[in-house]
Amino acid sequence: EDQVTQSPEALRLQEGESSSLNCSYTVSGLRGLFWYRQDPGKGPEFLFTLYSAGEEKEKERLKATLTKKESFLHITAPKPEDSATYLCAVSGGGADGLTFGKGTHLIIQP
Amino acid sequence: KAGVTQTPRYLIKTRGQQVTLSCSPISGHRSVSWYQQTPGQGLQFLFEYFSETQRNKGNFPGRFSGRQFSNSRSEMNVSTLELGDSALYLCASSLAWSGTYEQYFGPGTRLTVT
Numbered sequence: 001e002d003q004v005t006q007s008p009e010a011l012r013l014q015e016g017e018s019s020s021l022n023c024s025y026t027v028s029g030l031r032g033l034f035w036y037r038q039d040p041g042k043g044p045e046f047l048f049t050l051y052s053a054g055e056e057k058e059k060e061r062l063k064a065t066l067t068k069k070e071s072f073l074h075i076t077a078p079k080p081e082d083s084a085t086y087l088c089a090v091s092g093g094g095a096d097g098l099t100f101g102k103g104t105h106l107i108i109q110p
Numbered sequence: 111k112a113g114v115t116q117t118p119r120y121l122i123k124t125r126g127q128q129v130t131l132s133c134s135p136i137s138g139h140r141s142v143s144w145y146q147q148t149p150g151q152g153l154q155f156l157f158e159y160f161s162e163t164q165r166n167k168g169n170f171p172g173r174f175s176g177r178q179f180s181n182s183r184s185e186m187n188v189s190t191l192e193l194g195d196s197a198l199y200l201c202a203s204s205l206a207w208s209g210t211y212e213q214y215f216g217p218g219t220r221l222t223v224t
Binding site: 031032034036041042043044045046049051087089091097098099100101102103 | 114166
């Protein structure tokens with residue numbers, strides 16, 4: 001059974017204070033690892049897909065990296081508008097759709 | 111390009127009733143997946159449809175069912191509603207099977223069962 005664990009559950013940062021969110025996973029045959037951002041009352045918004053260890057992707061202040069056991073979402077010099085819940089999901093060799101972690105609730109204080 | 115749309119956005123039902131939720135995917139997307147989101151369990155996969163066929167199904171009872179039409183629009187149905195079915199139901203579409211293609215989510219339908 002695929003499993004995804006995200007840490008920390010919640011993180012409060014000052015504006016401009018860089019940090020990283022962790023996503024540890026176990027999956028039989030990784031097909032893809034996905035990062036989403038979810039704002040209150042809205043559906044998740046797609047950020048990145050990573051397919052193999054060593055892969056990195058960037059978008060504005062966000063950078064996602066992937067190893068064989070975990071993925072990191074690095075946030076550089078965050079702004080208050082980066083406040084959201086960040087979700088990690090994996091797709092494995094089985095045919096069970098995406099398995100999501102519980103998310104990291106990120107708050108950026110001005 | 112229009113995003114994923116879901117109707118209705120909010121719904122209140124009574125225990126024992128049934129409910130049908132609708133999802134229109136992004137134009138050109140042929141795969142539609144459904145998820146249940148609750149504060150305790152997070153996002154859990156319900157099922158996925160591709161070209162009108164159910165490709166896979168999560169660990170939910172048979173009261174949860176779905177279908178997809180030839181225009182890729184999808185519906186999910188929950189029969190004999192229970193209080194624990196109260197949740198945000200999210201629909202997501204992708205170009206093809208979701209294992210490798212990113213999924214784009216709709217705003218969700220907030221279902222409250224009383």
